[in-house]
Amino acid sequence: NAGVTQTPKFRILKIGQSMTLQCTQDMNHNYMYWYRQDPGMGLKLIYYSVGAGITDKGEVPNGYNVSRSTTEDFPLRLELAAPSQTSVYFCASSYSQQRVEWGELFFGEGSRLTVL
Amino acid sequence: EDQVTQSPEALRLQEGESSSLNCSYTVSGLRGLFWYRQDPGKGPEFLFTLYSAGEEKEKERLKATLTKKESFLHITAPKPEDSATYLCAVQVYNNNDMRFGAGTRLTVKP
Numbered sequence: 001n002a003g004v005t006q007t008p009k010f011r012i013l014k015i016g017q018s019m020t021l022q023c024t025q026d027m028n029h030n031y032m033y034w035y036r037q038d039p040g041m042g043l044k045l046i047y048y049s050v051g052a053g054i055t056d057k058g059e060v061p062n063g064y065n066v067s068r069s070t071t072e073d074f075p076l077r078l079e080l081a082a083p084s085q086t087s088v089y090f091c092a093s094s095y096s097q098q099r100v101e102w103g104e105l106f107f108g109e110g111s112r113l114t115v116l
Numbered sequence: 117e118d119q120v121t122q123s124p125e126a127l128r129l130q131e132g133e134s135s136s137l138n139c140s141y142t143v144s145g146l147r148g149l150f151w152y153r154q155d156p157g158k159g160p161e162f163l164f165t166l167y168s169a170g171e172e173k174e175k176e177r178l179k180a181t182l183t184k185k186e187s188f189l190h191i192t193a194p195k196p197e198d199s200a201t202y203l204c205a206v207q208v209y210n211n212n213d214m215r216f217g218a219g220t221r222l223t224v225k226p
Contacts, residue, residue: 004159031212042120042203043160043216050212058213090159103148103207105214107159 002026006091006108013081013115021076021111023091030096032074033058033105034066036087043090049074050096081115088112118143122204122217129224132193137220139204140186149187150214151180152203160203194224 004025013019025032030051035043045058049068063085065077074093078085089112092105119142129135141149148167152160164173166182173180177198179190189202201219208215 033214035216040125040218042218043205045213048212056212092159103150103165103214104162105150105152105160107161109159110157 004091004093004106004108006089006111008111009109010112011114013078013113015081015083015115017081018077018079019081019113021078021089021091021113023074023076023108024072025074025091025093025106026072027093027106028071029093029106030071031094031102032068033092033094034064034074034076035090035092036060037090037110038087046076046089078113083115086113086115118206118208118211118215120204120206120215120217122202122220124220125218126221127223129191129194129222131195131224131226134190134192134194136191137189137202137222138186139189139217141204141206142185143206143208143215145209147207147209149182150205150207151178151187151189152205154201154203154219163202191222194222196224196226198222199224 007022033048034046044060047066049055088110091108094105121140123138151163154160164180169184201221203219204217205214
């Protein structure tokens with residue numbers, strides 16, 4: 001099993017450009033998440049989804065959009081990139097909160113984004 | 117507001133020198149506390165879940181404990197391969213947001 005796969009691993013954007021970070025998981029998890037990690041700040045939740053067609057905002061959603069058309073895929077869209085969006089982005093997935101393993105998040109390897 | 121604070125920010129140990137990492141939390145209704153390990157350039161990897169005060173979990177040289185205000189990750193006789201950043205996270209009831217601490221960067225010298 002591949003687990004959680006993110007692409008691209010690295011990307012440099014100019015201010016005002018847009019892009020999509022791709023995330024796919026093959027574990028049939030209901031829950032999927034996007035986090036950003038800045039140095040010394042810990043992981044911050046951007047958006048999450050509890051199933052196909054259902055998404056909700058996390059702690060830091062401004063400047064981002066998501067969609068969840070299938071169980072496997074959860075892309076993150078950056079519109080009008082700004083330097084403040086320079087960060088490492090992690091996608092994660094987990095079982096639903098009705099399962100005993102609900103707290104175990106499986107993370108991808110991250111996408112490092114630089115906005116210049 | 118729910119908060120998670122980890123200390124120290126960085127810890128350097130000699131191989132075999134046992135120590136503890138701290139995670140203190142202020143939340144409204146703890147549902148679970150989690151420990152993750154993160155290697156450089158990688159995503160976090162799940163270690164433990166603790167649900168209630170007094171609970172303990174062990175895995176190889178690591179033992180996690182939980183009180184009503186904090187959790188400790190005890191590392192016994194660490195090896196260089198234990199070098200990583202250790203993240204603590206909490207989740208509260210009626211909230212899907214798992215709140216992470218900033219982590220403790222552990223370096224174990226041979």
